[in-house]
Amino acid sequence: SAVISQKPSRDICQRGTSLTIQCQVDSQVTMMFWYRQQPGQSLTLIATANQGSEATYESGFVIDKFPISRPNLTFSTLTVSNMSPEDSSIYLCSVEGGRTPYNEQFFGPGTRLTVL
Amino acid sequence: AQTVTQSQPEMSVQEAETVTLSCTYDTSESDYYLFWYKQPPSRQMILVIRQEAYKQQNATENRFSVNFQKAAKSFSLKISDSQLGDAAMYFCAYRGAQKLVFGQGTRLTINP
Numbered sequence: 001s002a003v004i005s006q007k008p009s010r011d012i013c014q015r016g017t018s019l020t021i022q023c024q025v026d027s028q029v030t031m032m033f034w035y036r037q038q039p040g041q042s043l044t045l046i047a048t049a050n051q052g053s054e055a056t057y058e059s060g061f062v063i064d065k066f067p068i069s070r071p072n073l074t075f076s077t078l079t080v081s082n083m084s085p086e087d088s089s090i091y092l093c094s095v096e097g098g099r100t101p102y103n104e105q106f107f108g109p110g111t112r113l114t115v116l
Numbered sequence: 117a118q119t120v121t122q123s124q125p126e127m128s129v130q131e132a133e134t135v136t137l138s139c140t141y142d143t144s145e146s147d148y149y150l151f152w153y154k155q156p157p158s159r160q161m162i163l164v165i166r167q168e169a170y171k172q173q174n175a176t177e178n179r180f181s182v183n184f185q186k187a188a189k190s191f192s193l194k195i196s197d198s199q200l201g202d203a204a205m206y207f208c209a210y211r212g213a214q215k216l217v218f219g220q221g222t223r224l225t226i227n228p
Contacts, residue, residue, distance in 0.1 A: 033216075042207060042218045043161075058215075090159055094216075103149045103211050107161035 002027050002095050004108035012114045013083055020079045021111045023093035028073035030097025033105065034066070037090040046091075049076040073098075083115045118143045120210050122219035129198045130227050136183075137193045137222050139208030148212040150184065150191045155221075156204040164206070167191065200226050 003026040013019050023032065032049040047055040047068055055068035070076040080087050090112050094105040119142045129135035141150070152164040167175045167184050174182050179199075183192045195202055203226045208219040 037159075042220050045215050048215075092161065094161075101166075104151070104163060104166060105211075105216055106163065107153075110159045110161075112159070 001101075001104075001106050002029060002099055004093065004095060004106060006093060006108040006111050008111060009109065010112040010114075012116065014116055015084055017083055018079055018081045019083065019113060020077050021091055021093075021113075023076045023078070023108055025074045025095050025098075028098050029095040029100065030073075031095065032070060032076045033094045033096075034068060034076070034078045035092045035094065035107075037092060037110070039088070043092065046078070049078075080113065083113075085115045088113060088115045118145070118210050118212055118214075118217050120208055120217050120219035122208055122222050124222045125220070126223045126225070128225040128227055129195075131198055131200060133198055134194060134196045135198055135224065137195075137206050137208075137224070139191045139193070139219055141189050141191065141208075141210050143189070143210065143212060145212040148210060150182075151209040151211065151216075152180070152182070152191075152193045153207045153209060153218075154202075154204045155207065156201075161207075165193065195224075198226050200228065202226055 005024045007022045034046040035043040037043050045058050046061045047057040049070040051070045067079045090110045092110045094107045121140045148169045150167045154162045165177045179196045181194045205221045207221045210217045
């Protein structure tokens with residue numbers, strides 16, 4: 001299976017600022033995804049990061065708030081813009097394809113974000 | 117849209133005993149995959165077991181097994197010989213033609 005790293009692992013940010021989270025995979029993958037997990041909740045898909053084109057956002061998530069980049073098949077970034085305390089969550093990236101079995105998603109260790 | 121329901125917010129079991137976590141789902145698709153993920157306090161999502169809908173045989177991974185009832189749209193997870201390291205949030209998930217959909221999770225506590 002793929003080995004996935006995320007940076008930073010945690011951060012505490014001030015309201016109104018932005019944070020960029022990085023996701024790095026040790027091998028080429030077909031699909032990369034970004035999820036949000038609010039405190040005590042399940043995972044909600046934010047968007048699918050598409051290599052070489054704009055990300056595909058789920059209902060309730062917009063590019064201005066969560067811009068995503070995917071410059072190649074092993075790397076993606078998620079930016080949380082103009083943060084408010086409601087953005088305090090764990091943000092996880094996941095991958096499919098490449099060395100991972102068909103239709104299985106493997107997750108990074110997550111980034112715990114606290115907004116004051 | 118597909119939905120996944122875990123009706124047990126919390127479960128507890130004595131160490132070395134067996135516990136079953138419930139999951140039901142709703143879909144009109146005929147081809148799909150089902151998963152159980154474990155999320156310990158470290159927050160890393162770990163894939164526990166997967167089941168392809170076209171397979172009648174229930175998946176098994178060491179102490180973890182599933183009871184897949186396709187007609188009833190039920191997908192329960194059985195953990196045998198529970199260990200302290202099994203304590204975590206467990207999420208049932210559905211993957212059809214589109215995205216991965218998660219249930220609300222069940223928090224499993226292991227009592228020594």
